[in-house]
Amino acid sequence: MAFRRLVRFVNAQGVTSYGDLKGEPVGDLTGAEVEVLEGDVENGLRRTGRTDKIEKLLCPLPRVPIVICIGLNYQRHATEANLRVPPYPVVFTKPADALTGPLDPVSVHPDAQGMLDYEGELTVVMGKDAKNVSEAEALQYVLGYTVGNDVSARNFQLPDTSGGQFCYAKSFDGFAPIGPCIVSASLIPDPQKLHLVTKVNGQIRQETETSDMIFSVAKIIAHLSRGTTLRKGTIIQTGTPSGVGLFMEPKGFLKDGDVVEVAIDGIGAIRNKILFE
Numbered sequence: 001m002a003f004r005r006l007v008r009f010v011n012a013q014g015v016t017s018y019g020d021l022k023g024e025p026v027g028d029l030t031g032a033e034v035e036v037l038e039g040d041v042e043n044g045l046r047r048t049g050r051t052d053k054i055e056k057l058l059c060p061l062p063r064v065p066i067v068i069c070i071g072l073n074y075q076r077h078a079t080e081a082n083l084r085v086p087p088y089p090v091v092f093t094k095p096a097d098a099l100t101g102p103l104d105p106v107s108v109h110p111d112a113q114g115m116l117d118y119e120g121e122l123t124v125v126m127g128k129d130a131k132n133v134s135e136a137e138a139l140q141y142v143l144g145y146t147v148g149n150d151v152s153a154r155n156f157q158l159p160d161t162s163g164g165q166f167c168y169a170k171s172f173d174g175f176a177p178i179g180p181c182i183v184s185a186s187l188i189p190d191p192q193k194l195h196l197v198t199k200v201n202g203q204i205r206q207e208t209e210t211s212d213m214i215f216s217v218a219k220i221i222a223h224l225s226r227g228t229t230l231r232k233g234t235i236i237q238t239g240t241p242s243g244v245g246l247f248m249e250p251k252g253f254l255k256d257g258d259v260v261e262v263a264i265d266g267i268g269a270i271r272n273k274i275l276f277e
Helices: 075-081 166-170 217-224
Strands: 005-010 016-021 033-040 044-053 056-058 067-071 090-094 106-108 120-126 142-149 176-184 195-200 203-209 235-237 259-264 268-276
Touching (some): 005 033, 016 044, 120 217, 120 259, 142 259, 142 268, 176 235
Antiparallel strands (some): 195 259
């Protein structure tokens, strides 16, 4: 793929394009200069030599086959939850319509508002189909990395309130914001050496190094591809660190109008406002 930091954007004339951001993303990227790319992620991107400016930043991927999520994947998060570390990664999914952009508001259905939570996560984008991939070769299948938030309606997730419906609790439209760009895997040779911070209304809630992961990105891909085809374009949210609202005292659940920011050094930040319907 012919990019270093892939964005999807609308220019001043209202044309939607892919672009290669010239430097590390800062702010909302309005006015930032990019090299325009032709093609798409599915069929390949080509450099044009033309430059343009971002008028509006979009989700870097217009669609995905599926969103695969990993639960309980940070040691300190397992400790705060008082849960035993599992022998394999905990896997659940979100549908494609959960995907939304890095600056888009997250509209929340009334039934999901009571115990709404954030989960800042390193997110992997698969660059080619993968099946029965070994841990040693797993990172060769990665297109790049982006920032994600696994928005969660805990009232549907917790066993004592609804039977532990992980997928349902996390699958509402807009509950998987990602962005602001996809950083090429060539720029991140070791995804276990990244720094992640989640803020709510400017207050730090989560801060971690990805070295605290129980299962590395390579182990996750090897596990997910065991007898199962991971399709190109699939995104994998690799788990959240300690500091979620559920385990705060008093609880730190999200309210109408809250702004959640998740930032990873070298990749950028997403900022999504919570809007109760």
